[in-house]
Amino acid sequence: xTPRRPVRSYHHxxxxxALKKAALELVxxxxxxxxxxxxxxxRAGVTVAAPYRHFDDKEALLAExxxxxxxxxxxxxxxxxxxxxxxxxxxxxAGVAYLRFAAEHADYFSVMFHSGxxxxxxxxxxxxxxxAFDVILGLAQQKEATEKLARERAVSxxxxxxxxxxxRSEGALSETADQEADLQxxxxxxxxxxxxxxx
Amino acid sequence: xTPRRPVRSYHHxxxxxALKKAALELVxxxxxxxxxxxxxxxRAGVTVAAPYRHFDDKEALLAExxxxxxxxxxxxxxxxxxxxxxxxxxxxxAGVAYLRFAAEHADYFSVMFHSGxxxxxxxxxxxxxxxAFDVILGLAQQKEATEKLARERAVSxxxxxxxxxxxRSEGALSETADQEADLQxxxxxxxxxxxxxxx
DNA sequence: AGCATGATGTATGCGATATTAACATGCGGC
DNA sequence: GCCGCATGTTAATATCGCATACATCATGCT
Numbered sequence: 177x178t179p180r181r182p183v184r185s186y187h188h189x190x191x192x193x194a195l196k197k198a199a200l201e202l203v204x205x206x207x208x209x210x211x212x213x214x215x216x217x218x219r220a221g222v223t224v225a226a227p228y229r230h231f232d233d234k235e236a237l238l239a240e241x242x243x244x245x246x247x248x249x250x251x252x253x254x255x256x257x258x259x260x261x262x263x264x265x266x267x268x269x270a271g272v273a274y275l276r277f278a279a280e281h282a283d284y285f286s287v288m289f290h291s292g293x294x295x296x297x298x299x300x301x302x303x304x305x306x307x308a309f310d311v312i313l314g315l316a317q318q319k320e321a322t323e324k325l326a327r328e329r330a331v332s333x334x335x336x337x338x339x340x341x342x343x344r345s346e347g348a349l350s351e352t353a354d355q356e357a358d359l360q361x362x363x364x365x366x367x368x369x370x371x372x373x374x375x
Numbered sequence: 376x377t378p379r380r381p382v383r384s385y386h387h388x389x390x391x392x393a394l395k396k397a398a399l400e401l402v403x404x405x406x407x408x409x410x411x412x413x414x415x416x417x418r419a420g421v422t423v424a425a426p427y428r429h430f431d432d433k434e435a436l437l438a439e440x441x442x443x444x445x446x447x448x449x450x451x452x453x454x455x456x457x458x459x460x461x462x463x464x465x466x467x468x469a470g471v472a473y474l475r476f477a478a479e480h481a482d483y484f485s486v487m488f489h490s491g492x493x494x495x496x497x498x499x500x501x502x503x504x505x506x507a508f509d510v511i512l513g514l515a516q517q518k519e520a521t522e523k524l525a526r527e528r529a530v531s532x533x534x535x536x537x538x539x540x541x542x543r544s545e546g547a548l549s550e551t552a553d554q555e556a557d558l559q560x561x562x563x564x565x566x567x568x569x570x571x572x573x574x
Numbered sequence: 575a576g577c578a579t580g581a582t583g584t585a586t587g588c589g590a591t592a593t594t595a596a597c598a599t600g601c602g603g604c
Numbered sequence: 605g606c607c608g609c610a611t612g613t614t615a616a617t618a619t620c621g622c623a624t625a626c627a628t629c630a631t632g633c634t
Contacts, residue, residue: 191581209408209491214621225624226582234622289541290489292408296546305547331548332539332564336531339538342488347495348504349530365531372571386600386611413591424594425612433592 192230194220200283208290239298245284246304271366278341391429393419399482407489438497444483445503470565477540
């Protein structure tokens with residue numbers, strides 16, 4: 177009669193990761209506000225006290241997720257840029273990668289920008305964000321003459337991509353079933369923006 | 376301003392408005408997550424049950440605030456556009472007005488975009504958002520030949536402004552004490568974007 | 575094998591919130 | 605002046621969440 181379970185060990189093994197996954201799952205289901213440590217613990221098959229061995233508190237978990245998200249974003253924009261030849265094309269592909277990230281990792285994106293946590297309290301978060309931004313900034317520096325212009329170019333490209341991604345995630349932009357096609361449809365917008373000679 | 380009674384009377388007079396103000400105040404102090412119906416009631420000097428005479432539930436209050444915010448945004452971008460002569464200048468000023476709105480009404484902006492409410496459940500919210508967007512769209516239609524191009528132009532301008540505003544509100548853009556100066560500093564970015572011939 | 579240590583469970587305190595039901599009040603129309 | 609109806613209050617319910625102290629388990633090191 178005893179429920180025969182496949183030897184669930186007392187020690188979870190990788191609870192930290194499991195909790196982060198559960199949190200993202202919750203965000204996907206119930207939106208950025210739908211996350212709670214308790215529910216995440218339950219889903220990870222663990223009591224509500226266990227998470228505290230791995231995270232200082234609820235916010236700390238979110239902060240780590242944001243770091244992870246920034247790392248993925250950095251990685252993906254960098255790879256996209258590497259696949260192109262000219263600087264302008266690199267920036268274009270990086271922008272597309274940003275939009276793709278926002279769509280494919282909507283859960284991360286949601287936590288990163290809509291979880292309402294005070295990022296300034298977490299240096300690690302700021303560091304990861306800076307690193308992600310540096311991908312674009314690095315490209316802009318190769319494109320522009322002065323540091324000031326490069327920074328301005330990078331900021332505006334970043335902002336455009338971020339704005340498009342946000343509008344998209346809110347359903348303000350008409351979307352079809354084909355994500356990739358929609359993405360390619362937005363490309364011209366980025367291209368026109370980047371093609372223009374700067375100053 | 377608000378009809379406030381010196382003597383604490385049983386009936387508040389304009390509780391609906393008072394609650395919305397209190398909510399915005401809370402958001403200003405504690406961020407978009409820091410709002411609760413209970414605390415707002417307290418600040419309005421009323422018990423926690425009173426709000427239900429004016430709003431279906433917590434979300435409904437937020438939804439109304441979003442409508443209000445969209446109305447203000449619409450009004451301010453429209454006025455800014457009216458103050459300029461050429462279409463391009465009108466769009467530029469509208470963009471600056473967007474950024475100014477995000478800075479000066481950071482509380483509204485926060486609720487509008489970071490409160491995590493499902494806007495699709497509130498037609499009134501969507502209507503107000505559409506009306507605000509129509510200001511830009513209307514300008515773009517005068518600037519571009521086809522409807523398709525106009526829409527694209529409007530979307531990208533909107534996205535750029537929104538992205539800049541968001542980055543700004545997160546402290547990603549260096550800011551000085553002088554809000555207005557910072558704003559003028561961002562103008563070139565918008566201008567370069569708008570000056571470019573489209574297609 | 576035995577022990578130190580870290581990972582998890584148990585029990586519990588505390589606080590907060592949203593929401594509803596039933597009762598009270600007083601403003602404004604008649 | 606009176607009474608209805610909107611507006612508030614009292615009171616109660618149902619959750620839920622965070623956090624902590626302490627016991628228990630299992631793993632890996634020696």
